[in-house]
Amino acid sequence: MREEATAFVPGHITGFFSAHPDDDPTKAGSRGAGLTLTDGVTVTVRPTVTEASGTEILLEDSDTADDADEGDTGDDDRQFTPVSVEPVETVLxxxxxxxxxxxxxDLPLGAGFGTSGAMALGTALAANHVFDRKLSENELVTIAHGAEVQAGTGLGDVVAQARGGIPIRLEPGAPAYNLLDAIPARARVEYVSFGDLSTPDVLSGDTDRLSQAGKQALSRVVEEPTLASFIFASRGFAREAELLTPDVLEALEDVAATGGQASMAMLGNTVFAFGTGLSDAGYDPSVCGTHPAGAMLE
Amino acid sequence: MREEATAFVPGHITGFFSAHPDDDPTKAGSRGAGLTLTDGVTVTVRPTVTEASGTEILLEDSDTADDADEGDTGDDDRQFTPVSVEPVETVLxxxxxxxxxxxxxDLPLGAGFGTSGAMALGTALAANHVFDRKLSENELVTIAHGAEVQAGTGLGDVVAQARGGIPIRLEPGAPAYNLLDAIPARARVEYVSFGDLSTPDVLSGDTDRLSQAGKQALSRVVEEPTLASFIFASRGFAREAELLTPDVLEALEDVAATGGQASMAMLGNTVFAFGTGLSDAGYDPSVCGTHPAGAMLE
Incomplete structure (x- = not known):
């Protein structure tokens, strides 16, 4: 057993999707496309001191993390909040x-960045290493995907985060069932988040209209796998699936007015843009890029 | 049309393989496993000045590249040698x-690092971007894989280089047919190359014994997808397939004598080791690491 292992998992913004439920969580999932991001989630796994002490999930307070980075004051100043993350517990x-x-x-939680999937996948990779579980990459992705599907927190983030880049999810499910492609490009990405939007609530509602719009968007991107068609298809999806929030709608109009390209992160009260779309429109966005690699041990 | 585009493709050392020829180059390929490397190939594509000037492939002289890096004397000092690389020509x-x-x-050519596959894949990614060809990642990988198979220069490097990490090739062929998994680990890699070993010569000979040994090695790594089982299976493969050169055999014995783990790069007169295996044994190896990502535009 190792003392600890750390994994980085890129964030994932879904531009559009269609939901494909199945009783078998390894077959359930979504079709669609999205951006994996250089902003992501870092997960460190250590064995608990005693068996009896059980699993603890601790979220580092982002203010203390920033202080530690800037002041180089060491690990002691970092502050953690115990959290409950069902997919992480299921993975363990x-x-x-x-x-x-x-x-x-640094990503906002519950805002459409696939943070729960990232935590599940990072935990799977790091725990496999610490506890010498000798599972393959596909097996670990399958475990994290299944845990996320069972928790109802996401359908396609984990497999996209395992691949990296700008994944197109042609067929749903874990690696044994799915089929992925990708848009061969890189981009600067800006985003602004206006707060929570609950994934379980949307996914448990009527998804027929949403899935119909998702299929149309996917056809467009398969026909022309470029950044331009991705953002166009994503905007069309957000409109047709009637998911736009007032905040996002206003931001999209502002970006369009300055000639930029933006859409909504599915599912979050978040707007993202390529290049300088949001800053040109007067917003103060977070800035990152598409991540060229999938999840990785550090 | 853009002025230029650059792609980086990791090198790829195959530890073991079995050959799977097919009349359809998108179905032909190999099963096996290998390491993608942070040492790789950078490919820059520009439109030719006139249609009539035709395609030129230029290999940067590595000494002038080093000079340019160290002395910051600009592009003018770089020297190029025109080369003929059939898979690159086929891709274009x-x-x-x-x-x-x-x-x-920086990798030696013809020494088991998948440089021809890397050139083909890098050309496909960069040319698609420069000439706005709007192909997907899988389509570009398929074109590069097919070009490599048709040239007889490799069977599995391109799909491994597109994935990155430590890929296991469970089923052969281009993305529409193949099945990949990976060993979820990272490693420091040392290597020493003793010169040429022609891939076409070996692949056009009797591959039955080789493929039988490759299947056994794959079973072992699928059962236990770890670095330890990979290097053990690779060494067994090199021995059973009777591919060990005298130089490589001597290096393997030297590394084993100091307790290290090494094997032979397939197909090259090259030995590679994890950690400090070769330097501990008194060699002066090149040092790199496994590459966490697949081929990428820069």
């Missing part, structure tokens, strides 16, 4: 381990 | 473009 149970899991991210 | 013909292709690499 599947691997039959108890662990202390520390999560660091 | 498939995309129906003429281009000036500049290739830079």
């Amino acid at each position: 149970e599947t691997l039959a381990v108890s662990a202390r899991v520390e999560v660091e991210t | 013909e498939t995309l129906a473009v003429s281009a000036r292709v500049e290739v830079e690499t």
